[in-house]
Structure formats: structure tokens, C-alpha cells
Amino acid sequence: MTSMKVLLVDDEMELIQTLAERLALRDIEAEVATDRKGALELVEAKEFNVVILDMVLQRVKGTEVLKDIKKVRPELPVILVSGRGSDEDFREVKSMGAFDYLIKPVAIDALIEKMKEAVKA
Amino acid sequence: MHDAASPWRKTEDGQSRYVRLWRWVVVIMTLVSFTPLIILTFLNYFQYKNAIREEIKERVNHITGMTKHSIEFFLAERAAALVLITNERSYDELKDQGELQVVFAHLKNALGGMVDLSVIDPDGKQVSYVGPYARELAGKDYSEQEWFNKVIVQGHYVSDVYMGYRNLPHFVIALSASDKDGRSYVLRATIDSSTLDELLRSVNVAPPSELFIINHEGILQTPSNRHGELLGKANIPTPPYVDHAVVSQIKDPQGLELIQGHAYIDNSPFILMVLKDPSAAGKNWFALARNLWLILIFSMVLILLIVMWISYYLVSRIRLADEQRTQALHKIEYTNKMASIGRLAAGVAHEINNPLAIINEKAGMMMDMIGIIENFPEKEKVSKLMEAIQNSVGRCSRITRRLLRFAKHIDLQIESIDLEQLAREVISFLEHEAKFRKIAIEVIAKGEIKPIESDRGQLQQVFLNILNNSLNALSESNREGKIKVSIYPEDMGFVSIKFMDNGPGIPDEHMKQIFDPFFTTRSEGTGLGLSITYGIVQKLGGRIEVQSELGVGTSFTIFLPSGNMIGGDIK
Numbered sequence A: 001m002t003s004m005k006v007l008l009v010d011d012e013m014e015l016i017q018t019l020a021e022r023l024a025l026r027d028i029e030a031e032v033a034t035d036r037k038g039a040l041e042l043v044e045a046k047e048f049n050v051v052i053l054d055m056v057l058q059r060v061k062g063t064e065v066l067k068d069i070k071k072v073r074p075e076l077p078v079i080l081v082s083g084r085g086s087d088e089d090f091r092e093v094k095s096m097g098a099f100d101y102l103i104k105p106v107a108i109d110a111l112i113e114k115m116k117e118a119v120k121a
Numbered sequence B: 001m002h003d004a005a006s007p008w009r010k011t012e013d014g015q016s017r018y019v020r021l022w023r024w025v026v027v028i029m030t031l032v033s034f035t036p037l038i039i040l041t042f043l044n045y046f047q048y049k050n051a052i053r054e055e056i057k058e059r060v061n062h063i064t065g066m067t068k069h070s071i072e073f074f075l076a077e078r079a080a081a082l083v084l085i086t087n088e089r090s091y092d093e094l095k096d097q098g099e100l101q102v103v104f105a106h107l108k109n110a111l112g113g114m115v116d117l118s119v120i121d122p123d124g125k126q127v128s129y130v131g132p133y134a135r136e137l138a139g140k141d142y143s144e145q146e147w148f149n150k151v152i153v154q155g156h157y158v159s160d161v162y163m164g165y166r167n168l169p170h171f172v173i174a175l176s177a178s179d180k181d182g183r184s185y186v187l188r189a190t191i192d193s194s195t196l197d198e199l200l201r202s203v204n205v206a207p208p209s210e211l212f213i214i215n216h217e218g219i220l221q222t223p224s225n226r227h228g229e230l231l232g233k234a235n236i237p238t239p240p241y242v243d244h245a246v247v248s249q250i251k252d253p254q255g256l257e258l259i260q261g262h263a264y265i266d267n268s269p270f271i272l273m274v275l276k277d278p279s280a281a282g283k284n285w286f287a288l289a290r291n292l293w294l295i296l297i298f299s300m301v302l303i304l305l306i307v308m309w310i311s312y313y314l315v316s317r318i319r320l321a322d323e324q325r326t327q328a329l330h331k332i333e334y335t336n337k338m339a340s341i342g343r344l345a346a347g348v349a350h351e352i353n354n355p356l357a358i359i360n361e362k363a364g365m366m367m368d369m370i371g372i373i374e375n376f377p378e379k380e381k382v383s384k385l386m387e388a389i390q391n392s393v394g395r396c397s398r399i400t401r402r403l404l405r406f407a408k409h410i411d412l413q414i415e416s417i418d419l420e421q422l423a424r425e426v427i428s429f430l431e432h433e434a435k436f437r438k439i440a441i442e443v444i445a446k447g448e449i450k451p452i453e454s455d456r457g458q459l460q461q462v463f464l465n466i467l468n469n470s471l472n473a474l475s476e477s478n479r480e481g482k483i484k485v486s487i488y489p490e491d492m493g494f495v496s497i498k499f500m501d502n503g504p505g506i507p508d509e510h511m512k513q514i515f516d517p518f519f520t521t522r523s524e525g526t527g528l529g530l531s532i533t534y535g536i537v538q539k540l541g542g543r544i545e546v547q548s549e550l551g552v553g554t555s556f557t558i559f560l561p562s563g564n565m566i567g568g569d570i571k
Helices: A013-025 A036-045 A062-072 A087-095 A108-120 B017-088 B091-095 B097-110 B146-154 B194-201 B283-372 B379-407 B419-429 B431-436 B456-475 B529-539
Strands: A004-009 A028-033 A050-054 A078-082 A100-103 B114-120 B126-130 B156-158 B169-178 B184-192 B210-215 B246-251 B257-264 B270-276 B414-417 B439-445 B452-455 B481-489 B494-501 B543-549 B553-561
Touching: A004 A013, A004 A036, A004 A108, A013 A028, A013 A108, A013 B283, A028 A036, A036 A050, A036 A062, A050 A062, A050 A108, A062 A078, A062 A087, A078 A087, A078 A108, A087 A100, A100 A108, B017 B097, B017 B156, B017 B169, B017 B184, B017 B194, B017 B210, B017 B246, B017 B257, B017 B270, B017 B283, B091 B097, B091 B114, B091 B126, B091 B184, B097 B114, B097 B126, B146 B156, B146 B169, B146 B184, B184 B194, B194 B210, B283 B379, B414 B419, B414 B456, B419 B431, B419 B439, B419 B456, B419 B481, B419 B494, B431 B439, B439 B456, B452 B456, B452 B553, B456 B481, B456 B494, B456 B529, B456 B553, B529 B543
Parallel strands: A004 A028, A004 A050, A050 A078, A078 A100, B439 B481
Antiparallel strands: B114 B126, B114 B184, B156 B169, B169 B184, B210 B270, B246 B257, B257 B270, B414 B452, B481 B494, B494 B553, B543 B553
8 A cells, every 4th residue: 555644634633643553554644734724834844645624723713824835836736624514614615625534523434434535635 | 064164163162262353343234334324324215305394385485475476466356456446437427336336346347355335525424336235335424434534544454364255255345545625535345255265276285284264363364174164263273474474484273283374465464374384284394204214224234245245254254264274383383293202202212222332332342251161051031031032122112213214304206106017015024924814905996096206205104004003993993904004096187096995993082193203003903004194195295094983994095296396396
């Protein structure tokens, strides 16, 4: 299996750290960022196959971060996750070039499946 | 039977307040309509009554005036005849019995009622006489009699009526004259008063009205039917002197109201009396009054019926409007309630999903570690505990997803949908479960069902929710479960889809709540399914009805517009 490198962006450090560890156990390298700035620095500095981005970060909407990422790396697939799934959010992120929009909590197998789809696409 | 908006249809709390409203409207409208009608009728009644009375008075006045002139003419005519005799004949000629006989014969031929004629010398001694009492009156001396003195003084005299020798009523006209030698004498004629009676009878007056003559002392000079005997005192007061005909209202001794006309006859002691009973003259008035009252009663009945009908119509419309407004308010209230609950649900779901995700990952991590570490103590037990945590997370997640779906704004995507095909599609999702629970589901489309314009996803959700509800209900029942989905075309461009099951039915006390959010009778239910269904059907421009009978089954019927009626218009 081709090794994947993923960036996890969420203000819940507990969540993304654990998720990163679990992904690592499945041979997926994951880095974490809890804010817009950290996420952007990592995207600019390193190569990722996919980004998992929370819709609601501290003081900023996930869509803003999505825009920033798309500016720097337009081809990088981004999967948005959110505690609230709304049709409006779904339509908005899709129109902004996000690969998909998932509702928390997401089972790890389902998440990996979605990441693989994103990378392939 | 009353129609749906009738004021008499009872409300849940008993007697309809619209009946009271109707009564009030009827009472007020009736009063407002009747009052002027009654006032007008009474005014008319009295006006007519007065007009008729005035007309009677006018007629009495006319008769009185006319008859006064006739009597005066009658007396003047006879007085003039006597004057003519005195002018044509000398005193000496008149003293001659034979000559007087000739004159009397001419006089009698010319004027009716003449009884006798006599000549009296200045000393009051009768010098000649022609008539039936020649023997009794021969040489009679009148010098001491009052009438003789009056003739001498006044030159002319008409006596009261009195009974003569033949016991017949008569009166006297006398005048004093003087011949060319300056000798004065009196010419006296007696007149049968029946001629006066005839004169009065010739005036056409229908009984009980009557005409008669009294003298200044109130003694009847001509017969009367109701007011006393001839030459007796009349039973009505003697009216005061006026030189013309006068009409007044009097009461006779029996208290009967009478219209009285009277006139003093010039140069005589006579007073003409005309008496008329106004009620007797009022046959026309009675008919008029009866018609007036009949019209009043007829109008009142007609007005009352119209008022009752109009009030019924108005109050029914008011009731209908009130009920529609109440329904609209309930709908708004329900929509607001749903919206509030929706916002709350979305907030709760969002807040719960984040920690739930952390629990999920932590539990997942533990599971990963148990898998990796070979000699993990109590590995199996801890694995089961972790699985239980993950299952609970999954259950929570399903609840929050339902909450989110409930809260979600329904974004409609309108397309042409074959309802039968859609129903079969949804049933195919549930095929395994139905088979497992031994429940038969059949779809029947009756009549020509054209494809409708609606949202496929939302309708799938609606069908799924109702079918799930039926499946759950049938699982609780012991008998062989059946669900029948019937699709019918309806009036006004609607289509109905009826989901009928033979489950245990819904108790009455639950019927009002089944569409309320979070209302459920199942321990593992969220109580959102039917609530979501209700909201979707409304959004799609339709409505949902439920009927249920305990022990027989439940049917949900969805009415959907054939065209796109979202937002209220058919597009």
C-alpha cells in the first residue's frame, strides 16, 4: 500500500492527536495543526496527500482555511468534517473545491476509505 | 343537521358561544328594525284617525250650514208670503172672512204645512180666522199673550213648537202690518211642524247620526231617536249662541263620543242640531286600521325571518373565519415550535458530536493498542468494554444525526416522480426486514396516477418513516402483519398515498401527540420520525392525516399536490 501523508486540522488537540496515532498504526503519516496559521505553514512547508479539516476552528471558519489551502495548493484534496451537518455547509464547501463533507464522529475505516478516494481522484 | 360553520354546532366545551352571538345579533337587529316600523305604524294610525275625524267634522259642518240655510229659507219663505198678503190686501179685506178664505186657499196651495190663518186687531182681538178651529178661536183675545207683544214690538215672530187643539205639533209665524190708513194689525199663520220634520228628513243622514231642532231652552222641537222626546228636554246641553254653524266634540249621557254640529236659526227660537257617531262612520276606518295592523304584523314576521337568516349567515361566516384563524394560529404555533426545537436540536447535536468524536477516537485508540500489545491483561474483557463504548458512541451518533436531520432546512429538489415506482423503491429497502418479521407489503395504484412534481429524497424519507412506523407497530402485534400502500388520484390536483396496517392501533390519548417532536412509545425510539414526516409533507405543499382504531389498525394518508405547490402556488 502506498503510504499516505495527511494533515489533520482541528482545534480539539485531543482528537487529532489520537487520530494521528491511530492513523500511524495503519501506516498513514499524519501531522496536526490546531489553527489556521499552523495549518498554512505546514501546507506550505510539506507535501501532503490529503487534508482533514474541521469546519469550526477557534475564531475562524474551516471554509476560510480551505480557501487559504486552495490558494497555495489547489490540487490538494481537502475533506471537511463537522459536528453539524447542514446542506448549506455541504454545498458551500463543495463549491469551494472540497472533496467531501463528513459528520463527526467518523469511524476510522470510513475516514481512511474517504482519504483513499480523495487521493485517487 | 347543521353545516360545519353553523352557530349550533357544539364546541368541545359545550354550548357554542356563537349561538349567544346569534341571539344578540337577532335581538339588536330586530329592535333596530322594529322600532321605527312600530313608531311609523302608530303615527300613521293616529294620523289617519285624526284625518278621518276631521273629514267627519267637515261633513257635519257642511250639513249643519246647509240645513241652517234651508230652515231659514223655509221660515223666510212663509214670512214673505204673509208680507205679500198684507201688501196685496187691505186690513178691511182681510177682516172679511170670505176674503181671508180665498187668501188662505192660495197660501195653502203655494206653501205646504199651513194649518190656519188669522187676523188680529191692534188690541189683540182676533177679527177673522180661517182654519180648523174657527169655533174654538172665534173672537179670541191675545192681548195678554207674550207672543202678541213680541210681534207688536219686533214686527215679526216665530213661536216654539207646541201642541195645539188637535194635539199635533205646530208653530206660529206672525207679523205686524199697517194699512194705508195707518191701522196696524197682526197676521198670524199656524204651520204644521211635520213640514219642518220633512225638511230635516230630506237631508240624507244615515242613522245613527241624526238631525233635530231644539229651542233656546233645550226643548226638542222635532223628534229625535236618541236624545229625548218631542217637546221634552233634550239629553244634551244647549250649545251657546254663535251666528254660524259650529262643530264640536261632545259626550252623550251614555258617555258615547259624538261629533256635534249646531247652528242658531236666524229670527226664530230654533237651534239646529246635527249629531254624528264617529265610530259608526268608521267602517272604512276600521278596514284601514285592520289593514294597517295586518301590514305591520306581516312586515314584522318577514323582518324577523330575514334578520334570523342574515344573522345565521353572518355568524356562520364569523365562526368559519374564527376557526380558520385559530387553525392558522395553531399551524404557526406548531411551525414555531418545530423551528425552536430544530435550532435547539442542531445546537445540541453539534456540541455533542465533538466530544463524541474524541470518545470515539480514544476508544478506537484503546482497541488499536489492545490489538497491538500481545500480552494485554484481561485482553478479552477490555476489548468487550471498548466495543461497548464504541457501540454507545455509534448509538449516540445515530441520535445526533437524526436530530440534525430534523433541524435541517429542507432544501427541495423538484423533479417528476412516479409515486408507485417510488413506493416500490422504498419498500425494497425494507424488504429484508419485512420478510424477517413476516410482514407482507403490497402497493396498489388506483386510477390513472400521473407523475407528480416533488422532491424525491424528501418523499423517500416520508415513505420510509411511515413504513418504519408501521413495521415497528406490527412487530408488537401477534397477528400476521400486512401493510397496504394505496395511491389514488384526488380532486383539486392532489394525489393521496395511504399506508394502512393491521397493527394494534394508536390509543386516543396518543393521537394528538403523534406528530410532536420527541413523542415516542418505544424505548429505543427518538420520537422524531413522524415529526420530520409532518414537516416534510408540509414543505411539499401537502398534508397528512391519520386514522386509527385499536385492535384494527392504523392508516396514514398523505395528500400531495400533483404540480409543484411549494410556497403555495402551483408552478
